[in-house]
Amino acid sequence: MGMLDEILSHNMEYVSTRQYESLQTDKFPDKGLAILACMDARLVELLPQALGIRNGDAKLIKNAGALVTAPWGSVMRSLLVAVYALRAEEICVIAHYDCGMGTIDATAILAEARKRGISEDVIRTLRVSGIDLDGFLKGFANVEDSVRNTCTIVRQHPLLPRDVPVHGLIMDPSTGRLDTIVNGYVVMNAEKQDEA
Ligand SMILES: [Zn+2]
Structure with a gap:
């Protein structure tokens, strides 16, 4: 059973047994x-x-x-x-x-993105169009x-x-x-x- 099915099945039970009543506001x-x-x-x-x-x-x-x-x-x-x-x-x-x-830092995130199928081409195009990927993906x-x-x-x-x-x-x-x-x-x- 996928996560969505699990959630929806719990949800049906939750609503039908009126478990929300104590939370109403x-x-x-x-x-x-x-x-x-x-x-x-x-x-x-x-x-x-x-x-x-x-x-x-x-x-x-x-x-x-x-x-x-x-x-x-x-x-x-x-x-x-x-x-x-x-x-x-x-x-x-x-x-x-x-x-x-x-x-986190941009280098590590982008390395993961490449592994997950984001092409070097996409990353290069974003940089060329002025997207500051390093700033965008920077932690503190x-x-x-x-x-x-x-x-x-x-x-x-x-x-x-x-x-x-x-x-x-x-x-x-x-x-x-x-x-x-x-x-x-x-x-x-x-x-x-x-x-x-
Ligand atoms: Zn946190």
């Missing part, structure tokens, strides 16, 4: 929180449990590394939609130690710097309201312990003092 996050977290499989259940978040409490956006690399990309758009259309009032960026994005050297950088891009986004704090945290992927890298309230207060 609406689309507005009860805790007014939008979270950008890493997609790491170890965080699937650990992250909400370690944060005390239940279904309906937060908007949860995930990608490799909990990264915002471009101010006009889909992750930033999701955060803005969370704030403006879905009543998120605070943002948490949550990366983790031992992250896969800390070890230091997770703390990466969290700080993402928080700065989000916080300084011209469309983010000034009263939305952006916190940066790193999770231990085995215990769920959070280390605070950026305290969004402190940043906001410092900005207010600078303006005064």
